[in-house]
Amino acid sequence: SNIDGMKLFLQHCKTCHGVDGNPTDLGEGLGARKFADAEWQAKTSDERIIEQINEGTPEMMMPFKEKLTPEEVKALVPVVRGFKK
Ligand code: HEC
Numbered sequence: 001s002n003i004d005g006m007k008l009f010l011q012h013c014k015t016c017h018g019v020d021g022n023p024t025d026l027g028e029g030l031g032a033r034k035f036a037d038a039e040w041q042a043k044t045s046d047e048r049i050i051e052q053i054n055e056g057t058p059e060m061m062m063p064f065k066e067k068l069t070p071e072e073v074k075a076l077v078p079v080v081r082g083f084k085k
Helices: 005-012 025-030 038-043 046-055 070-082
Strands: none
Touching: 005 070, 046 070
8 A cells, every 4th residue: 555654653653652663751651662572573463453553552542543544554563563673
């Protein structure tokens, strides 16, 4: 597709997850992890990443299913994967 996943990430996610997948102070305070973490990457499925973006976590991360189309949510998966070290 021609959806720019990185652009979406910078628009909607970087306030907590940082430009490079390392949580900002805000994100860390809420409990966000480093997306570079290879162990977390290995145990986390694409489906789980999609579910998290759609549903969020109460009081930690807002849900995006009303804000982003399914195609846009899918385009964020390779961005999150790309932060792996
Ligand atoms: C308000 C801050 C905030 C924003 C904005 C935010 N997140 Fe999160 N995100 C969090 C926090 C906090 C967690 C940890 C939630 C938990 O442990 O349940 C998290 C967890 C995650 C996880 C990990 C889920 C898991 O199973 O470990 C993914 C993937 C993720 N966010 C992706 C995104 C994407 C993509 C966006 C943008 C569309 C985004 N987040 C926007 C705060 C945020």
